[in-house]
Amino acid sequence: MKYSPSFRIWHWLNTIVVLGLLGTVFLRKTFLSWRTNSEILMNKLLEMDIEITATQAKVLAKAVRAGMWEWHIILGYALAFLLIYRVYLFFTFKRTKKSFSSLSTHKKAVRASYYLIYATLTFMAVSGLIIHFYQDLGLLKDTAHDIKEIHELVFNIIMIFVPLHIAGVIIAENRDQKGIISTMINGEK
Numbered sequence: 001m002k003y004s005p006s007f008r009i010w011h012w013l014n015t016i017v018v019l020g021l022l023g024t025v026f027l028r029k030t031f032l033s034w035r036t037n038s039e040i041l042m043n044k045l046l047e048m049d050i051e052i053t054a055t056q057a058k059v060l061a062k063a064v065r066a067g068m069w070e071w072h073i074i075l076g077y078a079l080a081f082l083l084i085y086r087v088y089l090f091f092t093f094k095r096t097k098k099s100f101s102s103l104s105t106h107k108k109a110v111r112a113s114y115y116l117i118y119a120t121l122t123f124m125a126v127s128g129l130i131i132h133f134y135q136d137l138g139l140l141k142d143t144a145h146d147i148k149e150i151h152e153l154v155f156n157i158i159m160i161f162v163p164l165h166i167a168g169v170i171i172a173e174n175r176d177q178k179g180i181i182s183t184m185i186n187g188e189k
């Protein structure tokens with residue numbers, strides 16, 4: 001067996017969680033953006049003869065966004081647990097894996113992209129938890145803000161990896177690695 005059942009379950013749960021996290025970011029930056037929505041609120045209220053300031057509109061727009069953004073934190077915890085579980089899997093399930101040096105250049109790049117994404121996800125989980133608990137950790141708001149900027153910057157690596165990874169396995173499936181996707185479902189080689 002190439003992948004144990006627990007490894008496959010891990011991969012798909014991780015997929016759901018990461019896509020979910022990207023979904024919350026997408027919503028925060030588009031339909032639930034406080035900049036856009038505070039303007040909509042101000043304008044629509046004005047049409048009803050209610051005038052509110054930009055600061056008040058911002059409070060309202062952020063309140064509308066809050067319930068959705070809670071999911072970023074919930075899925076964030078899930079990601080942190082999944083990463084811990086991945087470490088456990090690493091030590092308990094030894095799979096037959098070719099050594100890095102024996103791989104073709106292409107496979108080396110693929111393997112390297114996995115190392116990069118594991119490191120990136122770990123960074124996102126650690127930095128995300130730090131921003132979320134910055135007060136409990138005794139950090140200044142400014143420090144939390146700086147970490148958030150890096151969290152947001154590193155998010156781009158995930159944005160690049162996910163489509164490349166999905167396109168990559170689909171292309172491989174259609175070329176010389178028939179069954180690569182079903183192997184991640186049924187575990188067999």
Ligand code: HEM
Nearest residue numbers: 018021025073076077079124125128129131132152155158
């Ligand atoms: C794949 C993993 C993740 C991605 C791609 C991601 C992405 C992002 C992005 C892009 C932002 C900036 C949003 C903005 O200001 O427009 C952000 C903010 C944040 N993320 Fe994550 N994140 C991930 C994981 C986590 C985890 C594991 C946690 C921890 C619970 C977390 C907690 C936070 C917090 C607290 C903020 C700041 C929100 C605020 O300023 O109100 N994130 N995340």
Ligand code: HEM
Nearest residue numbers: 011014015018019110114117118162165166169180181184
């Ligand atoms: C957003 C989400 C995803 C993330 C973060 C992710 C992450 C990963 C990682 C880290 C590996 C390497 C596992 C290892 O060997 O340690 C992997 C392998 C794999 N993933 Fe994903 N994955 C995602 C989505 C998907 C999707 C949607 C598909 C199917 C269409 C897929 C199909 C595969 C396959 C077939 C492999 C094995 C590839 C190989 O043998 O090189 N993944 N994925």
